[in-house]
Amino acid sequence: MIGRLTGILLEKNPPQLVVDVKGIGYEVDVPMSTFYNLPANGEKVTLLTHFVVREDGHFLYGFSSAAERFAFRHLIKISGIGARMALAVLSGLSVDDLAQSVARQEVGRLIKIPGIGKKTAERLLLELKGKLADALPSAALSVEDNRHDILNALLALGYNDREAAAAGNLLPAGISTSDGIRQALKVLSKS
Structure with a gap:
């Protein structure tokens, strides 16, 4: 070896x-x-x-990092995912972003990577669930942040990505989803 x-x-x-x-x-x-x-x-x-x-x-x-190699090794264990596709995944997403996508079951982020279709993305999410966040504490901590849910709520209410992100950046860390949505709407109504 x-x-x-x-x-x-x-x-x-x-x-x-x-x-x-x-x-x-x-x-x-x-x-x-x-x-x-x-x-x-x-x-x-x-x-x-x-x-x-x-x-x-x-x-x-x-x-360049142990986390990248760890993620690569988990990716190539998945049926139908070879080394080339694993490299493509790691080229398209950082390990932290991949772990967050898996924890949040975000198919959309994975299908943006060339060569990854919806079925492959769903298989990746299923097979990697619980494996990357456990090994990468920084990714697990950021997954617990409710910002993602708050941003999705703002997008569902008709705000664009830029407006939702700007309002989300003003929120304190660890805020609950409902309080975050309320505060973000107050910020957006003033602008």
């Missing part, structure tokens, strides 16, 4: 990198979230990795 690579970044061609580790160039596929945070070519880089051996080849996937 190859669990981590530390070496010199030789090439960056999204989504693939070449990392030189003591004279051996490892080709590593990474999600775009990792790709955007890479140093310049010629600089030292450390990636957590996941190594896959299939009959048609050996593949190495790299991640």
